[in-house]
Amino acid sequence: MTEKQYDFFISYNHNDERYASWISYLLEEAGYKVFYQNWDFKAGQNFILQMQHGATFANHTLALLSKNYLGSTYTQSEWAAAFASDPTRVNQKFMPVRIEDIDLGGLLPQIIYIDLVGKDEDEAKAAILEGVLIKRKKPMSPPPFPGMIQKSEKLESIQGKWYEKWLDSRIKELENNNFVEEVLEGAKFAVHLVPLESITRNLTLPVNKLNKPMLLEPFSTNGWDNKINKDGYCTFSKWPHAEKSHAYVQFFKNGIIESVDMGILKPRDELKYIPFIKFEKDIIAHAYKYLKAIRSVDIKLPIALNITLFNISDYYVGNIKFPREKINESTLKLPTVIINSWDDKLDTLLKPSYDLIWNHCGFEGSLNYDADGNWHEFNGMYHIY
Structure with a gap:
Protein backbone atom coordinates (compact mmCIF):
# COMPACT_ATOMS: atom_id res chain seq x y z
CA MET A 1 0.00 0.00 0.00
CA THR A 2 1.63 3.23 -1.14
CA GLU A 3 -0.87 5.58 0.44
CA LYS A 4 -2.21 5.57 3.97
CA GLN A 5 -5.88 4.85 4.46
CA TYR A 6 -6.36 7.65 6.98
CA ASP A 7 -5.08 11.16 7.54
CA PHE A 8 -5.39 11.03 11.32
CA PHE A 9 -5.54 8.39 14.02
CA ILE A 10 -7.11 9.91 17.15
CA SER A 11 -5.25 8.75 20.25
CA TYR A 12 -7.07 9.66 23.46
CA ASN A 13 -8.14 8.41 26.87
CA HIS A 14 -11.76 7.29 27.17
CA ASN A 15 -12.41 10.02 29.77
CA ASP A 16 -11.74 12.61 27.05
CA GLU A 17 -14.20 11.14 24.57
CA ARG A 18 -16.14 14.38 24.14
CA TYR A 19 -13.07 16.18 22.81
CA ALA A 20 -12.13 13.18 20.65
CA SER A 21 -15.59 13.17 19.02
CA TRP A 22 -15.63 16.94 18.52
CA ILE A 23 -12.16 17.01 16.92
CA SER A 24 -12.84 13.93 14.75
CA TYR A 25 -16.06 15.42 13.39
CA LEU A 26 -14.35 18.80 12.76
CA LEU A 27 -11.55 17.15 10.79
CA GLU A 28 -13.84 15.02 8.64
CA GLU A 29 -16.03 18.04 7.90
CA ALA A 30 -12.87 19.74 6.70
CA GLY A 31 -12.24 16.83 4.26
CA TYR A 32 -9.81 14.71 6.23
CA LYS A 33 -10.22 10.96 6.79
CA VAL A 34 -10.08 10.04 10.47
CA PHE A 35 -9.69 6.69 12.25
CA TYR A 36 -11.62 7.16 15.49
CA GLN A 37 -12.37 4.34 17.92
CA ASN A 38 -16.05 5.17 18.52
CA TRP A 39 -16.77 5.27 14.80
CA ASP A 40 -14.48 2.61 13.37
CA PHE A 41 -14.28 -0.17 15.95
CA LYS A 42 -16.87 -2.92 15.31
CA ALA A 43 -18.21 -5.57 17.62
CA GLY A 44 -16.07 -8.73 17.70
CA GLN A 45 -12.89 -6.98 16.58
CA ASN A 46 -9.68 -7.20 18.58
CA PHE A 47 -9.20 -3.85 20.36
CA ILE A 48 -5.38 -3.97 20.38
CA LEU A 49 -5.19 -4.95 16.72
CA GLN A 50 -7.58 -2.16 15.76
CA MET A 51 -5.49 0.37 17.64
CA GLN A 52 -2.39 -0.90 15.86
CA HIS A 53 -4.25 -0.73 12.54
CA GLY A 54 -5.21 2.91 13.12
CA ALA A 55 -1.72 3.92 14.14
CA THR A 56 -0.11 2.02 11.28
CA PHE A 57 -2.37 3.13 8.43
CA ALA A 58 -2.73 6.80 9.42
CA ASN A 59 -0.34 9.53 8.29
CA HIS A 60 -0.52 11.23 11.68
CA THR A 61 -1.37 10.33 15.24
CA LEU A 62 -3.32 13.13 16.91
CA ALA A 63 -2.74 12.71 20.65
CA LEU A 64 -5.14 14.50 23.01
CA LEU A 65 -2.97 15.42 25.99
CA SER A 66 -4.54 15.48 29.43
CA LYS A 67 -3.80 14.05 32.87
CA ASN A 68 -5.90 11.04 31.93
CA TYR A 69 -3.96 10.54 28.71
CA LEU A 70 -0.47 10.86 30.20
CA GLY A 71 -1.39 8.52 33.06
CA SER A 72 -2.71 5.73 30.81
CA THR A 73 -0.54 2.78 29.86
CA TYR A 74 -2.30 2.22 26.54
CA THR A 75 -2.09 5.82 25.33
CA GLN A 76 1.56 6.10 26.33
CA SER A 77 2.42 3.22 24.04
CA GLU A 78 0.45 4.86 21.20
CA TRP A 79 2.18 8.21 21.28
CA ALA A 80 5.58 6.62 21.99
CA ALA A 81 5.21 4.44 18.87
CA ALA A 82 4.26 7.44 16.75
CA PHE A 83 7.17 9.45 18.09
CA ALA A 84 9.65 6.60 17.56
CA SER A 85 8.58 6.18 13.92
CA ASP A 86 9.43 9.83 13.20
CA PRO A 87 12.00 10.97 15.78
CA THR A 88 13.22 13.97 13.76
CA ARG A 89 9.64 15.19 13.28
CA VAL A 90 10.15 15.55 9.53
CA ASN A 91 6.81 13.91 8.68
CA GLN A 92 4.94 15.16 11.74
CA LYS A 93 3.82 11.63 12.51
CA PHE A 94 3.04 12.62 16.10
CA MET A 95 0.78 15.68 16.59
CA PRO A 96 -0.01 16.49 20.23
CA VAL A 97 -3.08 18.55 21.17
CA ARG A 98 -3.24 19.99 24.71
CA ILE A 99 -6.84 19.75 25.95
CA GLU A 100 -6.11 20.39 29.62
CA ASP A 101 -3.99 23.01 31.40
CA ILE A 102 -1.15 20.71 32.43
CA ASP A 103 2.63 20.90 32.45
CA LEU A 104 4.23 18.62 29.91
CA GLY A 105 7.28 16.64 30.94
CA GLY A 106 9.84 14.38 29.30
CA LEU A 107 10.07 14.74 25.53
CA LEU A 108 6.74 16.51 25.10
CA PRO A 109 7.88 20.12 25.81
CA GLN A 110 10.30 19.84 22.88
CA ILE A 111 7.47 19.21 20.42
CA ILE A 112 5.31 22.01 19.05
CA TYR A 113 1.74 21.20 20.06
CA ILE A 114 -1.72 22.47 19.23
CA ASP A 115 -3.04 24.25 22.31
CA LEU A 116 -6.78 24.47 23.01
CA VAL A 117 -6.40 25.74 26.57
CA GLY A 118 -8.13 29.08 27.12
CA LYS A 119 -9.79 29.12 23.67
CA ASP A 120 -13.49 29.36 22.88
CA GLU A 121 -15.12 27.20 20.19
CA ASP A 122 -14.20 29.35 17.21
CA GLU A 123 -10.65 29.81 18.44
CA ALA A 124 -10.31 26.07 19.11
CA LYS A 125 -11.58 25.21 15.60
CA ALA A 126 -9.08 27.61 14.06
CA ALA A 127 -6.25 26.19 16.19
CA ILE A 128 -7.03 22.59 15.13
CA LEU A 129 -7.43 23.28 11.42
CA GLU A 130 -4.36 25.47 11.26
CA GLY A 131 -2.29 23.16 13.45
CA VAL A 132 -2.85 20.05 11.30
CA LEU A 133 -1.76 21.74 8.08
CA ILE A 134 1.24 19.96 6.63
CA LYS A 135 1.94 22.22 3.70
CA ARG A 136 3.51 25.66 4.01
CA LYS A 137 1.07 28.31 5.16
CA LYS A 138 1.89 30.73 2.37
CA PRO A 139 -1.30 32.60 1.38
CA MET A 140 -2.69 32.36 -2.14
CA SER A 141 -2.76 36.14 -2.55
CA PRO A 142 -0.09 38.63 -1.49
CA PRO A 143 -0.54 40.27 1.92
CA PRO A 144 -1.39 43.99 1.82
CA PHE A 145 1.51 46.44 2.02
CA PRO A 146 1.81 47.36 5.72
CA GLY A 147 2.54 50.99 4.93
CA MET A 148 5.51 53.32 4.60
CA ILE A 149 7.96 53.13 7.50
CA GLN A 150 8.13 56.55 9.08
CA LYS A 151 11.44 58.11 10.01
CA SER A 152 12.03 58.47 13.71
CA GLU A 153 12.36 62.07 14.87
CA LYS A 154 14.72 60.89 17.59
CA CYS A 361 39.14 90.44 15.13
CA GLY A 362 40.70 90.41 11.66
CA PHE A 363 42.96 87.36 11.92
CA GLU A 364 43.06 84.22 9.80
CA GLY A 365 43.08 82.05 12.91
CA SER A 366 44.38 81.63 16.43
CA LEU A 367 48.05 82.51 16.79
CA ASN A 368 48.41 79.71 19.31
CA TYR A 369 48.36 77.08 16.54
CA ASP A 370 51.16 76.12 14.20
CA ALA A 371 50.80 75.29 10.53
CA ASP A 372 49.99 71.66 11.40
CA GLY A 373 47.13 72.60 13.72
CA ASN A 374 49.01 71.90 16.96
CA TRP A 375 48.36 74.20 19.91
CA HIS A 376 51.26 75.89 21.73
CA GLU A 377 51.66 79.20 23.51
CA PHE A 378 52.30 82.02 21.09
CA ASN A 379 55.51 83.89 21.85
CA GLY A 380 55.50 86.64 19.21
CA MET A 381 54.59 90.32 19.16
CA TYR A 382 50.99 89.68 20.15
CA HIS A 383 51.97 87.85 23.34
CA ILE A 384 49.75 89.07 26.16
CA TYR A 385 50.44 86.67 29.02
Whole structure:
Protein backbone atom coordinates (compact mmCIF):
# COMPACT_ATOMS: atom_id res chain seq x y z
CA MET A 1 0.00 0.00 0.00
CA THR A 2 1.63 3.23 -1.14
CA GLU A 3 -0.87 5.58 0.44
CA LYS A 4 -2.21 5.57 3.97
CA GLN A 5 -5.88 4.85 4.46
CA TYR A 6 -6.36 7.65 6.98
CA ASP A 7 -5.08 11.16 7.54
CA PHE A 8 -5.39 11.03 11.32
CA PHE A 9 -5.54 8.39 14.02
CA ILE A 10 -7.11 9.91 17.15
CA SER A 11 -5.25 8.75 20.25
CA TYR A 12 -7.07 9.66 23.46
CA ASN A 13 -8.14 8.41 26.87
CA HIS A 14 -11.76 7.29 27.17
CA ASN A 15 -12.41 10.02 29.77
CA ASP A 16 -11.74 12.61 27.05
CA GLU A 17 -14.20 11.14 24.57
CA ARG A 18 -16.14 14.38 24.14
CA TYR A 19 -13.07 16.18 22.81
CA ALA A 20 -12.13 13.18 20.65
CA SER A 21 -15.59 13.17 19.02
CA TRP A 22 -15.63 16.94 18.52
CA ILE A 23 -12.16 17.01 16.92
CA SER A 24 -12.84 13.93 14.75
CA TYR A 25 -16.06 15.42 13.39
CA LEU A 26 -14.35 18.80 12.76
CA LEU A 27 -11.55 17.15 10.79
CA GLU A 28 -13.84 15.02 8.64
CA GLU A 29 -16.03 18.04 7.90
CA ALA A 30 -12.87 19.74 6.70
CA GLY A 31 -12.24 16.83 4.26
CA TYR A 32 -9.81 14.71 6.23
CA LYS A 33 -10.22 10.96 6.79
CA VAL A 34 -10.08 10.04 10.47
CA PHE A 35 -9.69 6.69 12.25
CA TYR A 36 -11.62 7.16 15.49
CA GLN A 37 -12.37 4.34 17.92
CA ASN A 38 -16.05 5.17 18.52
CA TRP A 39 -16.77 5.27 14.80
CA ASP A 40 -14.48 2.61 13.37
CA PHE A 41 -14.28 -0.17 15.95
CA LYS A 42 -16.87 -2.92 15.31
CA ALA A 43 -18.21 -5.57 17.62
CA GLY A 44 -16.07 -8.73 17.70
CA GLN A 45 -12.89 -6.98 16.58
CA ASN A 46 -9.68 -7.20 18.58
CA PHE A 47 -9.20 -3.85 20.36
CA ILE A 48 -5.38 -3.97 20.38
CA LEU A 49 -5.19 -4.95 16.72
CA GLN A 50 -7.58 -2.16 15.76
CA MET A 51 -5.49 0.37 17.64
CA GLN A 52 -2.39 -0.90 15.86
CA HIS A 53 -4.25 -0.73 12.54
CA GLY A 54 -5.21 2.91 13.12
CA ALA A 55 -1.72 3.92 14.14
CA THR A 56 -0.11 2.02 11.28
CA PHE A 57 -2.37 3.13 8.43
CA ALA A 58 -2.73 6.80 9.42
CA ASN A 59 -0.34 9.53 8.29
CA HIS A 60 -0.52 11.23 11.68
CA THR A 61 -1.37 10.33 15.24
CA LEU A 62 -3.32 13.13 16.91
CA ALA A 63 -2.74 12.71 20.65
CA LEU A 64 -5.14 14.50 23.01
CA LEU A 65 -2.97 15.42 25.99
CA SER A 66 -4.54 15.48 29.43
CA LYS A 67 -3.80 14.05 32.87
CA ASN A 68 -5.90 11.04 31.93
CA TYR A 69 -3.96 10.54 28.71
CA LEU A 70 -0.47 10.86 30.20
CA GLY A 71 -1.39 8.52 33.06
CA SER A 72 -2.71 5.73 30.81
CA THR A 73 -0.54 2.78 29.86
CA TYR A 74 -2.30 2.22 26.54
CA THR A 75 -2.09 5.82 25.33
CA GLN A 76 1.56 6.10 26.33
CA SER A 77 2.42 3.22 24.04
CA GLU A 78 0.45 4.86 21.20
CA TRP A 79 2.18 8.21 21.28
CA ALA A 80 5.58 6.62 21.99
CA ALA A 81 5.21 4.44 18.87
CA ALA A 82 4.26 7.44 16.75
CA PHE A 83 7.17 9.45 18.09
CA ALA A 84 9.65 6.60 17.56
CA SER A 85 8.58 6.18 13.92
CA ASP A 86 9.43 9.83 13.20
CA PRO A 87 12.00 10.97 15.78
CA THR A 88 13.22 13.97 13.76
CA ARG A 89 9.64 15.19 13.28
CA VAL A 90 10.15 15.55 9.53
CA ASN A 91 6.81 13.91 8.68
CA GLN A 92 4.94 15.16 11.74
CA LYS A 93 3.82 11.63 12.51
CA PHE A 94 3.04 12.62 16.10
CA MET A 95 0.78 15.68 16.59
CA PRO A 96 -0.01 16.49 20.23
CA VAL A 97 -3.08 18.55 21.17
CA ARG A 98 -3.24 19.99 24.71
CA ILE A 99 -6.84 19.75 25.95
CA GLU A 100 -6.11 20.39 29.62
CA ASP A 101 -3.99 23.01 31.40
CA ILE A 102 -1.15 20.71 32.43
CA ASP A 103 2.63 20.90 32.45
CA LEU A 104 4.23 18.62 29.91
CA GLY A 105 7.28 16.64 30.94
CA GLY A 106 9.84 14.38 29.30
CA LEU A 107 10.07 14.74 25.53
CA LEU A 108 6.74 16.51 25.10
CA PRO A 109 7.88 20.12 25.81
CA GLN A 110 10.30 19.84 22.88
CA ILE A 111 7.47 19.21 20.42
CA ILE A 112 5.31 22.01 19.05
CA TYR A 113 1.74 21.20 20.06
CA ILE A 114 -1.72 22.47 19.23
CA ASP A 115 -3.04 24.25 22.31
CA LEU A 116 -6.78 24.47 23.01
CA VAL A 117 -6.40 25.74 26.57
CA GLY A 118 -8.13 29.08 27.12
CA LYS A 119 -9.79 29.12 23.67
CA ASP A 120 -13.49 29.36 22.88
CA GLU A 121 -15.12 27.20 20.19
CA ASP A 122 -14.20 29.35 17.21
CA GLU A 123 -10.65 29.81 18.44
CA ALA A 124 -10.31 26.07 19.11
CA LYS A 125 -11.58 25.21 15.60
CA ALA A 126 -9.08 27.61 14.06
CA ALA A 127 -6.25 26.19 16.19
CA ILE A 128 -7.03 22.59 15.13
CA LEU A 129 -7.43 23.28 11.42
CA GLU A 130 -4.36 25.47 11.26
CA GLY A 131 -2.29 23.16 13.45
CA VAL A 132 -2.85 20.05 11.30
CA LEU A 133 -1.76 21.74 8.08
CA ILE A 134 1.24 19.96 6.63
CA LYS A 135 1.94 22.22 3.70
CA ARG A 136 3.51 25.66 4.01
CA LYS A 137 1.07 28.31 5.16
CA LYS A 138 1.89 30.73 2.37
CA PRO A 139 -1.30 32.60 1.38
CA MET A 140 -2.69 32.36 -2.14
CA SER A 141 -2.76 36.14 -2.55
CA PRO A 142 -0.09 38.63 -1.49
CA PRO A 143 -0.54 40.27 1.92
CA PRO A 144 -1.39 43.99 1.82
CA PHE A 145 1.51 46.44 2.02
CA PRO A 146 1.81 47.36 5.72
CA GLY A 147 2.54 50.99 4.93
CA MET A 148 5.51 53.32 4.60
CA ILE A 149 7.96 53.13 7.50
CA GLN A 150 8.13 56.55 9.08
CA LYS A 151 11.44 58.11 10.01
CA SER A 152 12.03 58.47 13.71
CA GLU A 153 12.36 62.07 14.87
CA LYS A 154 14.72 60.89 17.59
CA LEU A 155 16.97 59.16 15.05
CA GLU A 156 16.98 62.25 12.84
CA SER A 157 18.02 64.41 15.78
CA ILE A 158 20.77 61.96 16.71
CA GLN A 159 22.12 61.84 13.18
CA GLY A 160 22.00 65.62 12.91
CA LYS A 161 22.85 68.26 15.49
CA TRP A 162 21.26 66.44 18.42
CA TYR A 163 22.72 68.95 20.90
CA GLU A 164 21.49 72.08 19.10
CA LYS A 165 18.01 72.38 20.61
CA TRP A 166 19.24 72.11 24.19
CA LEU A 167 22.17 74.47 23.62
CA ASP A 168 20.10 77.13 21.87
CA SER A 169 17.53 77.05 24.64
CA ARG A 170 20.16 77.27 27.38
CA ILE A 171 22.10 80.07 25.67
CA LYS A 172 18.92 82.15 25.48
CA GLU A 173 18.42 81.60 29.20
CA LEU A 174 21.98 82.77 29.92
CA GLU A 175 21.47 85.83 27.73
CA ASN A 176 18.58 86.67 30.07
CA ASN A 177 20.90 86.27 33.08
CA ASN A 178 19.30 82.99 34.11
CA PHE A 179 22.52 81.60 35.57
CA VAL A 180 22.68 78.79 38.10
CA GLU A 181 24.57 81.13 40.45
CA GLU A 182 24.38 84.89 40.60
CA VAL A 183 27.40 86.02 38.61
CA LEU A 184 29.14 89.40 38.65
CA GLU A 185 28.30 91.81 35.85
CA GLY A 186 30.45 91.98 32.74
CA ALA A 187 31.56 89.86 29.83
CA LYS A 188 31.64 86.14 30.52
CA PHE A 189 31.84 82.82 28.74
CA ALA A 190 30.16 79.44 29.20
CA VAL A 191 31.59 76.02 28.42
CA HIS A 192 28.99 73.29 27.92
CA LEU A 193 29.60 69.57 27.67
CA VAL A 194 26.44 67.84 26.45
CA PRO A 195 26.47 64.01 26.26
CA LEU A 196 24.24 62.36 23.69
CA GLU A 197 22.78 60.17 26.45
CA SER A 198 21.63 63.27 28.32
CA ILE A 199 19.49 64.26 25.35
CA THR A 200 18.15 60.87 24.23
CA ARG A 201 17.73 58.97 27.51
CA ASN A 202 16.35 61.62 29.88
CA LEU A 203 18.96 60.73 32.49
CA THR A 204 18.37 61.59 36.13
CA LEU A 205 21.52 60.82 38.09
CA PRO A 206 21.56 60.77 41.91
CA VAL A 207 23.30 63.82 43.36
CA ASN A 208 25.79 61.71 45.31
CA LYS A 209 27.19 60.48 41.97
CA LEU A 210 27.74 64.08 40.80
CA ASN A 211 29.86 65.01 43.82
CA LYS A 212 33.21 65.54 42.04
CA PRO A 213 34.61 68.74 43.64
CA MET A 214 38.20 68.29 42.45
CA LEU A 215 37.14 67.67 38.85
CA LEU A 216 34.58 70.49 38.73
CA GLU A 217 37.10 73.31 39.16
CA PRO A 218 35.77 76.78 38.27
CA PHE A 219 37.90 79.15 36.19
CA SER A 220 40.02 81.98 37.59
CA THR A 221 40.45 80.58 41.08
CA ASN A 222 42.66 78.52 43.34
CA GLY A 223 39.86 77.73 45.77
CA TRP A 224 36.13 77.19 45.57
CA ASP A 225 33.08 76.10 47.49
CA ASN A 226 30.40 73.56 46.57
CA LYS A 227 26.77 72.82 47.25
CA ILE A 228 23.80 70.73 46.21
CA ASN A 229 21.05 72.59 44.40
CA LYS A 230 17.79 71.73 42.64
CA ASP A 231 19.63 71.06 39.36
CA GLY A 232 22.32 68.77 40.76
CA TYR A 233 25.76 69.64 42.12
CA CYS A 234 27.51 73.01 41.88
CA THR A 235 30.98 74.39 42.61
CA PHE A 236 31.48 78.16 42.72
CA SER A 237 34.09 80.78 43.51
CA LYS A 238 33.87 84.33 44.89
CA TRP A 239 36.54 86.97 45.14
CA PRO A 240 37.14 88.46 48.60
CA HIS A 241 34.35 90.80 49.68
CA ALA A 242 32.28 89.97 46.56
CA GLU A 243 28.63 89.15 47.07
CA LYS A 244 28.28 87.28 43.80
CA SER A 245 30.35 84.53 42.22
CA HIS A 246 32.70 85.23 39.36
CA ALA A 247 32.70 81.56 38.25
CA TYR A 248 30.76 78.36 38.79
CA VAL A 249 30.47 74.80 37.44
CA GLN A 250 27.10 73.06 37.41
CA PHE A 251 26.88 69.28 37.02
CA PHE A 252 23.24 68.78 36.03
CA LYS A 253 21.37 65.63 37.02
CA ASN A 254 21.07 64.68 33.35
CA GLY A 255 24.88 64.56 33.02
CA ILE A 256 25.41 67.92 31.30
CA ILE A 257 28.12 70.22 32.64
CA GLU A 258 27.95 74.02 32.45
CA SER A 259 30.95 76.12 33.45
CA VAL A 260 30.61 79.92 33.51
CA ASP A 261 33.36 82.48 34.16
CA MET A 262 33.77 86.26 33.97
CA GLY A 263 37.19 86.42 35.63
CA ILE A 264 39.30 85.79 32.52
CA LEU A 265 37.38 88.43 30.55
CA LYS A 266 37.39 91.07 33.27
CA PRO A 267 38.71 94.32 31.71
CA ARG A 268 42.31 95.26 32.53
CA ASP A 269 42.97 98.97 32.75
CA GLU A 270 39.58 99.45 31.12
CA LEU A 271 40.80 97.54 28.06
CA LYS A 272 38.34 94.92 26.80
CA TYR A 273 40.60 92.25 25.39
CA ILE A 274 40.64 88.49 25.51
CA PRO A 275 43.90 87.19 27.04
CA PHE A 276 44.06 84.57 24.33
CA ILE A 277 46.77 82.31 25.74
CA LYS A 278 45.13 81.99 29.14
CA PHE A 279 41.65 81.82 27.63
CA GLU A 280 42.45 78.99 25.21
CA LYS A 281 44.80 77.13 27.52
CA ASP A 282 42.49 77.19 30.53
CA ILE A 283 39.45 76.02 28.57
CA ILE A 284 41.40 73.03 27.26
CA ALA A 285 42.68 72.13 30.74
CA HIS A 286 39.32 72.52 32.47
CA ALA A 287 37.42 70.65 29.75
CA TYR A 288 39.64 67.61 30.29
CA LYS A 289 38.68 67.60 33.98
CA TYR A 290 34.98 67.97 33.18
CA LEU A 291 35.21 65.03 30.79
CA LYS A 292 36.68 62.92 33.59
CA ALA A 293 33.75 63.88 35.80
CA ILE A 294 31.27 62.79 33.12
CA ARG A 295 33.12 59.55 32.49
CA SER A 296 33.21 58.78 36.23
CA VAL A 297 29.40 58.48 36.30
CA ASP A 298 29.44 55.98 33.42
CA ILE A 299 28.02 58.28 30.75
CA LYS A 300 29.02 57.18 27.29
CA LEU A 301 30.30 59.14 24.32
CA PRO A 302 29.71 61.10 22.13
CA ILE A 303 29.76 64.44 23.94
CA ALA A 304 29.22 67.84 22.37
CA LEU A 305 31.53 70.64 23.57
CA ASN A 306 30.52 74.25 23.05
CA ILE A 307 31.91 77.65 24.07
CA THR A 308 29.72 80.76 24.06
CA LEU A 309 30.78 84.31 24.96
CA PHE A 310 28.28 86.80 26.43
CA ASN A 311 28.38 90.62 26.52
CA ILE A 312 31.52 90.34 24.39
CA SER A 313 30.84 93.31 22.11
CA ASP A 314 33.88 95.65 21.75
CA TYR A 315 36.30 92.96 22.93
CA TYR A 316 39.29 91.97 20.84
CA VAL A 317 42.30 89.65 20.68
CA GLY A 318 45.78 90.49 19.48
CA ASN A 319 48.02 93.44 20.36
CA ILE A 320 46.72 95.19 23.45
CA LYS A 321 47.58 98.69 22.28
CA PHE A 322 46.89 98.22 18.58
CA PRO A 323 43.91 95.97 17.99
CA ARG A 324 42.90 95.22 14.44
CA GLU A 325 39.16 94.86 14.83
CA LYS A 326 36.71 94.48 17.69
CA ILE A 327 33.97 91.91 18.08
CA ASN A 328 30.64 93.59 17.25
CA GLU A 329 28.30 90.88 18.53
CA SER A 330 26.97 90.73 22.07
CA THR A 331 26.70 86.92 22.09
CA LEU A 332 29.24 84.87 20.17
CA LYS A 333 28.46 81.16 19.93
CA LEU A 334 31.50 79.23 18.74
CA PRO A 335 31.35 76.05 16.62
CA THR A 336 30.33 72.96 18.60
CA VAL A 337 32.80 70.08 18.51
CA ILE A 338 32.01 66.41 19.04
CA ILE A 339 34.13 64.21 21.29
CA ASN A 340 33.93 60.61 20.08
CA SER A 341 36.86 59.15 22.02
CA TRP A 342 38.20 59.70 25.52
CA ASP A 343 41.59 60.01 23.84
CA ASP A 344 40.55 62.87 21.55
CA LYS A 345 42.88 65.89 21.68
CA LEU A 346 40.75 68.79 22.77
CA ASP A 347 43.24 71.41 21.58
CA THR A 348 42.97 70.04 18.04
CA LEU A 349 39.18 69.78 18.18
CA LEU A 350 38.81 73.34 19.49
CA LYS A 351 40.87 75.02 16.79
CA PRO A 352 37.81 75.98 14.65
CA SER A 353 36.18 77.47 17.75
CA TYR A 354 39.20 79.55 18.68
CA ASP A 355 39.79 80.54 15.06
CA LEU A 356 36.33 82.09 14.85
CA ILE A 357 37.11 84.52 17.68
CA TRP A 358 40.26 85.62 15.85
CA ASN A 359 38.32 85.88 12.59
CA HIS A 360 36.04 88.44 14.23
CA CYS A 361 39.14 90.44 15.13
CA GLY A 362 40.70 90.41 11.66
CA PHE A 363 42.96 87.36 11.92
CA GLU A 364 43.06 84.22 9.80
CA GLY A 365 43.08 82.05 12.91
CA SER A 366 44.38 81.63 16.43
CA LEU A 367 48.05 82.51 16.79
CA ASN A 368 48.41 79.71 19.31
CA TYR A 369 48.36 77.08 16.54
CA ASP A 370 51.16 76.12 14.20
CA ALA A 371 50.80 75.29 10.53
CA ASP A 372 49.99 71.66 11.40
CA GLY A 373 47.13 72.60 13.72
CA ASN A 374 49.01 71.90 16.96
CA TRP A 375 48.36 74.20 19.91
CA HIS A 376 51.26 75.89 21.73
CA GLU A 377 51.66 79.20 23.51
CA PHE A 378 52.30 82.02 21.09
CA ASN A 379 55.51 83.89 21.85
CA GLY A 380 55.50 86.64 19.21
CA MET A 381 54.59 90.32 19.16
CA TYR A 382 50.99 89.68 20.15
CA HIS A 383 51.97 87.85 23.34
CA ILE A 384 49.75 89.07 26.16
CA TYR A 385 50.44 86.67 29.02
